[in-house]
Amino acid sequence: MSDLRDLYQEVILDHNRQPRNFGPLETASHKADGYNPLCGDRVTVYLQIQDDRIDDVRFDGAGCAISTASASMLTDVLKGRSLEEARAVFDAFSRLVTADSTELNLSDADRELLGKLLVFQGVCEFPARVKCATLVWHTWSAALSQETDAPVSTEE
Amino acid sequence: MLTAHERAEGGALDSKSDRRATFDVAAIRADFPALDQEVHGKPLVYLDSAASAQKPRAVIAAMDSLYLHDYANVHRGVHELSQRATRRYEGARDRVRDFIGAGDSREIVFVRGTTEAVNLVAQSFVRPRLQPGDEILITGLEHHSNIVPWQLVAEATGAKLVVVAIDEHGAVSADEFAAKITERTRFASFAHISNSLGTVLPIEAMIAHAKKAGVSVMIDGAQAVPHRHVDVRALDVDFYAFSSHKMYGPSGIGALYGKASHLEAMPPYQGGGEMITKVSFEETVYNDIPHKFEAGTPNIGGAIGLGAAIDYLNGIDFDQLAAHEESLLAAATTQLVDLGGITVVGTAPEKAAVVGFVIDGVHPHDVGTILDREGVAVRAGHHCAQPVMDHFKVPATVRASFGCYNTMDDVVRLVAAVEVCREVFR
Ligand SMILES: Cc1ncc(COP(=O)(O)O)c(C=O)c1O
Numbered sequence: 089m090s091d092l093r094d095l096y097q098e099v100i101l102d103h104n105r106q107p108r109n110f111g112p113l114e115t116a117s118h119k120a121d122g123y124n125p126l127c128g129d130r131v132t133v134y135l136q137i138q139d140d141r142i143d144d145v146r147f148d149g150a151g152c153a154i155s156t157a158s159a160s161m162l163t164d165v166l167k168g169r170s171l172e173e174a175r176a177v178f179d180a181f182s183r184l185v186t187a188d189s190t191e192l193n194l195s196d197a198d199r200e201l202l203g204k205l206l207v208f209q210g211v212c213e214f215p216a217r218v219k220c221a222t223l224v225w226h227t228w229s230a231a232l233s234q235e236t237d238a239p240v241s242t243e244e
Numbered sequence: 245m246l247t248a249h250e251r252a253e254g255g256a257l258d259s260k261s262d263r264r265a266t267f268d269v270a271a272i273r274a275d276f277p278a279l280d281q282e283v284h285g286k287p288l289v290y291l292d293s294a295a296s297a298q299k300p301r302a303v304i305a306a307m308d309s310l311y312l313h314d315y316a317n318v319h320r321g322v323h324e325l326s327q328r329a330t331r332r333y334e335g336a337r338d339r340v341r342d343f344i345g346a347g348d349s350r351e352i353v354f355v356r357g358t359t360e361a362v363n364l365v366a367q368s369f370v371r372p373r374l375q376p377g378d379e380i381l382i383t384g385l386e387h388h389s390n391i392v393p394w395q396l397v398a399e400a401t402g403a404k405l406v407v408v409a410i411d412e413h414g415a416v417s418a419d420e421f422a423a424k425i426t427e428r429t430r431f432a433s434f435a436h437i438s439n440s441l442g443t444v445l446p447i448e449a450m451i452a453h454a455k456k457a458g459v460s461v462m463i464d465g466a467q468a469v470p471h472r473h474v475d476v477r478a479l480d481v482d483f484y485a486f487s488s489h490k491m492y493g494p495s496g497i498g499a500l501y502g503k504a505s506h507l508e509a510m511p512p513y514q515g516g517g518e519m520i521t522k523v524s525f526e527e528t529v530y531n532d533i534p535h536k537f538e539a540g541t542p543n544i545g546g547a548i549g550l551g552a553a554i555d556y557l558n559g560i561d562f563d564q565l566a567a568h569e570e571s572l573l574a575a576a577t578t579q580l581v582d583l584g585g586i587t588v589v590g591t592a593p594e595k596a597a598v599v600g601f602v603i604d605g606v607h608p609h610d611v612g613t614i615l616d617r618e619g620v621a622v623r624a625g626h627h628c629a630q631p632v633m634d635h636f637k638v639p640a641t642v643r644a645s646f647g648c649y650n651t652m653d654d655v656v657r658l659v660a661a662v663e664v665c666r667e668v669f670r
Binding site for chain 2: 091092093095096101126127128129150151152153154156214216217220
C-alpha cells in the first residue's frame with residue numbers, strides 16, 4: 089500500500105477528481121490530440137499563445153487517474169509561462185518520471201521549475217505508467233506546432 | 245527406434261489418469277512452476293490466462309528434450325535427428341487432430357496462432373470467392389483478429405462486412421444471426437467464446453443456420469479449447485482455429501482445422517520451401533495438404549510443445565474442469581458485485597470463466613496497477629475488442645480470467661485487492 093501511495097498521492101487524486109482547466113478553449117491558437125492506443129487514454133490540449141507566452145491552456149479527454157491529473161497539473165503549471173520556461177519544465181518533467189530514482193539528477197532550478205509536479209516522482213517506480221504521465225506533455229509539445237483556425241469549435 | 249521422450253509422450257495419459265478421478269487443483273498448481281513466486285512481495289495470483297496461460301512442466305520438458313536430443317529440420321533429412329524431429333512434429337499434428345475430433349491429420353495446418361489462421365482462410369478461401377457487394381458475416385464481440393482480416397479482403401474486393409449485434413448482456417442470438425444471412429452472404433466467421441466478455445456463442449445453432457443457407461463457417465476457438473471439448477466433425481464446421489499459448493502450450497504456434505476438400509481446393513497462402521514438390525522457373529507443383537500451407541521451416545519446438553500441452557489437458561477431466569471454473573466464475577462475480585459500485589461487463593447466460601468489470605470512479609488502468617502491486621495479475625484495457633468497449637460505452641475494462649490452476653483463494657485475493665483500489669481512491 090505504501091508504494092501505491094507514492095504513486096497515488098493526495099494531490100494526484102484531487103486533480104483526478106476535480107480536473108482544473110477542463111473543457112475546450114474557444115480562443116485557442118494551438119491545439120493537438122493525444123492518444124495512447126494501449127489503454128485508450130485520450131487528451132486534447134488547447135493553447136492560447138501570444139508573443140511566445142502561454143496566456144491560457146485547457147484540456148479535455150478521458151483517461152486514467154495519472155493521465156488526468158498530469159493534464160490538469162500541466163495546465164496549472166504552464167499558464168502564464170513563456171515558451172522557453174515551459175520547454176524547460178517539460179524537459180525536467182520527462183527526466184523526473186523516466187529516471188531510475190537512484191540516478192535522478194535534478195538541480196535546484198529544476199525542482200523550482202517543477203514545483204508541485206514533483207508529486208509525479210513516484211511514477212518512475214511504475215514503468216507501465218510512465219506513458220500515462222507523459223501523454224499530455226507530448227500532446228502539449230505537438231500543439232506548439234499546430235496552429236488552429238481559431239476560434240476552435242466545440243462541435244469539432 | 246522411439247526416443248526416451250517419445251515413450252514418455254506415449255505414456256502421458258496413464259501417468260495422469262489419477263487426475264481424472266477428482267479435480268485436484270493443488271496437484272495441477274504444482275505442475276506450473278511459474279505460479280510459485282512472489283510479485284511485489286506477495287504470492288502471485290495469476291488471473292490473465294485469457295491473454296496467455298502459464299505452462300506446465302510437461303510442456304517445458306517436451307521442448308527441452310527436443311532441443312537437448314532430437315532437434316533438426318523436419319521433412320528434409322535422411323539423418324536420424326531429422327527423422328526424430330519429424331516424427332515428433334508430425335506426432336504433435338496427430339494429437340491436434342484427436343484433440344479437436346478431426347478425422348484426418350491432413351486437415352490440421354500448423355500456423356502462428358489464431359490470427360494467422362483467420363488471415364489464411366480470409367486470403368486463400370474467401371477472397372477468391374468474393375464479388376463486389378458480397379457479404380461476410382461476423383458478430384459484435386469479435387477479437388480484432390477476427391475483424392481486420394475480413395476488412396482487408398472486403399476492401400480488396402468490394403465486399404462488405406455485416407455485423408450481428410450483441411445484446412446488453414453481451415450475448416449473441418442465433419436467430420439474429422440467421423436474420424442477417426442474405427443471398428449475398430459468402431462466409432461467416434465468429435468466436436466460440438468471447439475473450440472480453442466470456443460469452444459462449446450458440447455455435448451449433450449458428451452453424452446450422454449457415455449450412456442451411458449454403459454459407460461456409462470459420463470458428464475462432466482461441467478462448468474455447470482450454471475450457472471445453474471441441475469436436476469439429478460433430479460441429480460440421482468448415483474451419484476451426486486456435487492458439488497454443490492460451491491452452492498452456494508455447495506461443496508462436498497454433499492450428500487451423502479445415503475440411504480436406506476445402507484445403508485441397510485452396511491456393512497456397514505463402515510461397516517458399518516445404519510447400520512445394522517441384523520447382524522450376526516455368527512451373528511449381530505444390531505439396532499436398534497440409535504442407536501446402538506451411539511454407540518455410542516451421543515452428544518445430546512450438547508444435548511439439550503444443551502436442552505436450554494437449555497430452556497435459558487430456559489428463560484433466562474437462563467436465564470437472566468446467567465445474568471448477570464455473571464455481572470460480574460464480575464466486576468472483578457474486579463477491580465483486582456484493583462490494584457495490586462495481587459493474588460486471590458481460591453477463592450472458594452462458595459464460596466461460598472470464599469476469600470483465602469496471603469500478604465506479606476508478607479507471608481500469610489504475611485498477612490494473614493497484615492489483616499488480618497486490619500480486620494479482622489481470623488485464624486492463626480494451627482486450628483487442630474495441631467495438632465491444634464501444635458497445636458498453638466504457639473505454640476499457642478490468643478482466644480477471646481463470647484457468648485450470650486457479651483456486652477460491654485466488655478469488656478472495658482478487659476481491660481483497662479490489663477493495664484496496666477503492667481505499668486508494670476513496
Ligand atoms: C477470441 C480470440 N481470438 C483471437 C485471438 C488472437 O490469438 P493470437 O494472438 O494467439 O493469434 C485471441 C487472443 O488474443 C482471442 O482471445
